[in-house]
Amino acid sequence: MAVIRNEVFSCFVFYGVLLVIKMYVIAIVTGQVRLRKKAFANPEDALRHGGLQYHREDPYVERCRRAHINDMENILPFLFLGAIYSLTGPSLAVARLHFLVFFMARVLHSVAYLFALRAPTRSLAYTVAQIPCVSMALQILTAVAAYA
Numbered sequence: 001m002a003v004i005r006n007e008v009f010s011c012f013v014f015y016g017v018l019l020v021i022k023m024y025v026i027a028i029v030t031g032q033v034r035l036r037k038k039a040f041a042n043p044e045d046a047l048r049h050g051g052l053q054y055h056r057e058d059p060y061v062e063r064c065r066r067a068h069i070n071d072m073e074n075i076l077p078f079l080f081l082g083a084i085y086s087l088t089g090p091s092l093a094v095a096r097l098h099f100l101v102f103f104m105a106r107v108l109h110s111v112a113y114l115f116a117l118r119a120p121t122r123s124l125a126y127t128v129a130q131i132p133c134v135s136m137a138l139q140i141l142t143a144v145a146a147y148a
Contacts, residue, residue, distance in 0.1 A: 008095040009086040015099040016079050019106060023071045026110060030064040037061055067113035071106070074126075078102055078133055085136040088143040098132035105129035 004010045039058030040046040046055035082099060090098075109125035111117065 006086065007092050008090055009083070011092060011096050012082045012086045012099055015103045016082060018103060019071075019075045019078070022107065022110065023068070023075060026064065026068045026071055026114075029114065030061065030068055033058075033061050033064050063116070064114065067110055070113065070126075071110065074129060074133075075106065078129075081133055081136045081140065084140050088140060090139065098136055102129050102132045 004013065034040060035049070037058040037060060038049060038054040039056050039061045040049060040054050041057075043052055043055045046052050082102075085098070086095065105125045105128040109122055109129065112122035112125055
């Protein structure tokens with residue numbers, strides 16, 4: 001098995017894979033809630049599970065779906081930024097802090113979304129997760145500005 005020699009990149013890969021797994025979990029939760037609530041987005045699925053009356057929206061299914069969409073809107077840019085940032089030579093401790101803060105904030109964001117935690121829990125988690133992303137973006141731009 002090949003070993004990734006860049007410690008910062010290895011750390012990024014660890015948190016990046018955990019985030020992708022978290023996205024899969026949210027997708028599975030959404031599907032399970034659809035089945036439990038019998039609220040299907042497609043008529044063919046509704047027909048398979050009891051009839052066209054189940055081709056409908058459900059508020060909790062929509063909440064789960066929005067949590068998943070929000071993950072895609074935020075985790076995908078993090079995966080790009082984190083990968084490039086890892087190549088700029090940051091210290092392992094600082095990089096790990098960036099990755100850990102983003103990961104923990106996104107987990108909290110998902111929990112707040114799925115369990116409808118009281119405001120402003122979700123928006124605070126979102127904001128905290130943006131801090132390492134903005135930091136990484138600025139550091140990347142600083143590292144490459146001379147080549148623009």
